[in-house]
Amino acid sequence: MADIPQPRPATAFWRTITKLDRSKINTWIAFRNSLGVALPLGIGIAIGEPLGAVAITTGALNVSYSDGRDPYGQRARRMLTWSILGAVAVFTGSATGKYHWAAIVVAAAWAFVAGMLVSISTRAGDLGLNTLVALIVFAARAAFSAKDAAIAASLVLAGGLLQTCLALLFWPLRRREPERQLLGQLYLDLARDIDPQSGKLTDLPVSTLSPQAQDTLSALGRDHSIEGERYRLLFDQADRIRLSSFILARLGQALRHEKYDDTPDRQKAAECVKELLEITPNLLRRVGDSLGADRPIEGGPDLLKALDVVFEKAHCQTSKADPLLETELPSAVDTLTGQLRSVLELAQHATPEGLSEFAKREAAQPWKLQVTNWFGILRANLHFNSPAFRHAVRLTVCVAIGDAIGRGTSWQRSYWLPMTMAVVLKPDFTTTFSRGILRLAGTFVGLVLATGLYHVFPESALTQLILVGAFTFLLRSIGPANYGVFSVSVSGLIVFLIAATGVTPKEVVTERALNTAAGGILALLAYALWPTWERMQVNESVAAMFDACRIYFRAVLERLEREDPSLEANLDQTRRDLRRARSDAEASVDRVSAEPGIKRERLNCLTSILAHSHALMHAMMALEAGELATEPGNPPPELRAFAYDVEFTLYFLAAALRGSAAASETLPKLREDHSRLMQVRKSFPPAYEFVLIETDRLTTALNTLREQVVRCLAHEVATQPSAQES
Numbered sequence: 001m002a003d004i005p006q007p008r009p010a011t012a013f014w015r016t017i018t019k020l021d022r023s024k025i026n027t028w029i030a031f032r033n034s035l036g037v038a039l040p041l042g043i044g045i046a047i048g049e050p051l052g053a054v055a056i057t058t059g060a061l062n063v064s065y066s067d068g069r070d071p072y073g074q075r076a077r078r079m080l081t082w083s084i085l086g087a088v089a090v091f092t093g094s095a096t097g098k099y100h101w102a103a104i105v106v107a108a109a110w111a112f113v114a115g116m117l118v119s120i121s122t123r124a125g126d127l128g129l130n131t132l133v134a135l136i137v138f139a140a141r142a143a144f145s146a147k148d149a150a151i152a153a154s155l156v157l158a159g160g161l162l163q164t165c166l167a168l169l170f171w172p173l174r175r176r177e178p179e180r181q182l183l184g185q186l187y188l189d190l191a192r193d194i195d196p197q198s199g200k201l202t203d204l205p206v207s208t209l210s211p212q213a214q215d216t217l218s219a220l221g222r223d224h225s226i227e228g229e230r231y232r233l234l235f236d237q238a239d240r241i242r243l244s245s246f247i248l249a250r251l252g253q254a255l256r257h258e259k260y261d262d263t264p265d266r267q268k269a270a271e272c273v274k275e276l277l278e279i280t281p282n283l284l285r286r287v288g289d290s291l292g293a294d295r296p297i298e299g300g301p302d303l304l305k306a307l308d309v310v311f312e313k314a315h316c317q318t319s320k321a322d323p324l325l326e327t328e329l330p331s332a333v334d335t336l337t338g339q340l341r342s343v344l345e346l347a348q349h350a351t352p353e354g355l356s357e358f359a360k361r362e363a364a365q366p367w368k369l370q371v372t373n374w375f376g377i378l379r380a381n382l383h384f385n386s387p388a389f390r391h392a393v394r395l396t397v398c399v400a401i402g403d404a405i406g407r408g409t410s411w412q413r414s415y416w417l418p419m420t421m422a423v424v425l426k427p428d429f430t431t432t433f434s435r436g437i438l439r440l441a442g443t444f445v446g447l448v449l450a451t452g453l454y455h456v457f458p459e460s461a462l463t464q465l466i467l468v469g470a471f472t473f474l475l476r477s478i479g480p481a482n483y484g485v486f487s488v489s490v491s492g493l494i495v496f497l498i499a500a501t502g503v504t505p506k507e508v509v510t511e512r513a514l515n516t517a518a519g520g521i522l523a524l525l526a527y528a529l530w531p532t533w534e535r536m537q538v539n540e541s542v543a544a545m546f547d548a549c550r551i552y553f554r555a556v557l558e559r560l561e562r563e564d565p566s567l568e569a570n571l572d573q574t575r576r577d578l579r580r581a582r583s584d585a586e587a588s589v590d591r592v593s594a595e596p597g598i599k600r601e602r603l604n605c606l607t608s609i610l611a612h613s614h615a616l617m618h619a620m621m622a623l624e625a626g627e628l629a630t631e632p633g634n635p636p637p638e639l640r641a642f643a644y645d646v647e648f649t650l651y652f653l654a655a656a657l658r659g660s661a662a663a664s665e666t667l668p669k670l671r672e673d674h675s676r677l678m679q680v681r682k683s684f685p686p687a688y689e690f691v692l693i694e695t696d697r698l699t700t701a702l703n704t705l706r707e708q709v710v711r712c713l714a715h716e717v718a719t720q721p722s723a724q725e726s
Contacts (some may be wrong), residue, residue, distance in 0.1 A: 443488020
C-alpha cells in the first residue's frame, strides 16, 4: 500500500494564514459598526472637538468587536459589559500612566487576568485583550489628572453605549438565527425521510449532511457556549436518530417475517415498532417547526406521554424464548426513545423561552454546581498545568517587558510595542505565529495603503471621515474571516483616526511601523522559547477529561449512598478537577484546529466529543444537585451495575485515546443497564426519581461519546501514512 501524501508544513501553514472563513463575514454587522464609529467622529469634527470625538470613536470601535448574531438579551449583556470594563480600563490607564512603575505593574496584572479569561471562552478572552489594549494606549498618554481620566473614561463609555444601542436597534424584530433555520430544516427533512410512507427508511444509513449543514457544523467548532453546544448536540442526535430508525425498521421487518407471521407476541411487538416509527416523524416535524419558527414545541408533554406508552408496550412483549423479543426489541426501542427525549429537551431549551428557563434553573443552583460559573472555571484553571494559566504568565511577562522597553526609549507612540505583543501572543504555537506574520505584513500593507490614499484623495475632514468608515467596514466585515485583512484594515483606520486629531499620516506611519515590527518580533521570539504543537497532545487532553469525569461520577455516587463530611470536600475537589480538565480539552481542540494539516473530519469528531461531554457533565452535576435535597440511601444493585459500567466506559474511552489496544474490546451496553434500572424504578424512593431522569440523559450522552471516539480513532488510523508499500 503506497504512502498517503501529506501536505508539507509550509504549504499547510500558508493555507492557515490565507484561509478566508466565509461563515464569519457579515455585512450588516459591519455596516452598523461603521456607523457607530463614523457618526461621533463626524459630529466631533463638525463642532470643532476632534479629540473628544476620537475618544468616543475609540469606545465604539472597541465595543464593536463584541457585536454578534446571538440573541439580543445575551448580546446586550455582553456589549454593556465591554462598554463598562473598557471605561474602567481607560480610567485606570489614564490615572496611573504618569507613574512608570505603577503603570507597568498595573498592565502586567491586567495582562494576567486577560490571559486567564481565555479559559472561560473565546469572547471572554477577547474582552480581556481589548481592555488590556485600551489600558496600555491610555496609560501611554501619561498627562491625565484624576478628573481628566474620568472625562476620558466617560467619553469611551459613551462610544460603547452608542455602539450597543445600534446593535440592539431592531430587538423587537427578533431576527432568526441561520443555525436555527438550518437545524429546523434538517429535522423537517429527517422527519420526511423517516416517515414510513416515504419509502426512504432503508436508505437512511448512507445519507449524509448537506454541505451547508457541514459548514455550519464546522462553524460551531469553537463556540463552547451553552447555546452553541446545544445546536451541535441537535446536529449529532439527528444523525443518530437516522440510524436508530433504520435499525428499528429492519427489526420490524424481521418481526413480520412470514415464518413467524402467526406468532401473537411478534405481531404485538411489530405493532409497537410501527407505532414508534409513526410517532417519530411527527415528533421530529414539531421539533423542526419549533426551531424554524423560534417558538415552543407544540404538544411537547403529549409527545413524551406517547413515547412512554410505546416504551411500556415494548417491554411487555419480552420473551426469553425469542431472542428478538428478549434483547433486540427492548434495546432498539430504548435507544430511539432516549434519543427522542433528548432532542425534545434540547429543542425546548433552544427557544428564547427555553433559554430563559434554563438560565433561571441554572442560576437557582448553588454557584459551585453551575456548569457555566466563571469563578469556578477561573479557580479551577489557577494551576500551572492549565494552558490558560501558562498563557497568562507568558502574556504578563511579555507585556511588562514591552511596556518597560517602550517607556525606556525615546520613540514616539511606543505603546504600540507592548500592544502588538499582547495582540500577537495566543495560547497556541500556530495561531501566535500566523497572527504574528499576518500582523506584521498586514500593518506594513495597511500603512502603505493609507499613505497612498492620503496622497490620492484631497486632504479634508470629509475625506478622513469617509476613509475611517470604509476601513471600519472592511475591518468588521472581512476582518473576522482573515486576520491579514483585519491587520490591513486596523492599520489604515488608526492612521486616519489619529490624523483627525491634527497629526499628519506621515508621522504616524513611521512610528507605527517601527513599534509594530519591534513588538511583533519580540512576541514571536518569546513564544519560540516555549512552543507547543497541540496535535500531539489533544488526545491526551480529551482522555484526561474522561478520567476527570469518571472520578467525579464515582464521588457523586458515593455521596448518593452515604453521608460523610469528607465526601463533600472530595466532591468539591473532583468537580474543580473536571472543570479544569474540560477547559483544557476545549482549549486544546481550539488550538489544534488552527494547526496546519488538521483534517476536517477529525476536527468535527473532536468538537462533537466536547459538545457531548458537556451534556455528560451536566447530567452528572444534576445528579449531585438532586442529592442536596435527599438523604443518602441504599441504591438497588441495578444502579451499582450501571455505575460500574459507566466508569468502565469512561476508562475505556480514555485508554483508547491514549492508544491502548483496548479500543477493540466489547463495551458494556449502557442502554440495557438503564432499561433494568427503569424496570426496578418502584424500588426507588419517590425523592430519587431524578436519578432515573439524569441517568437516562447520561446514557444518551455517553453512548454518543463512544461513537464519536471510535470514529475519531478510526479516522486517525485511516489517515496515518504507511511505512511500507504493500
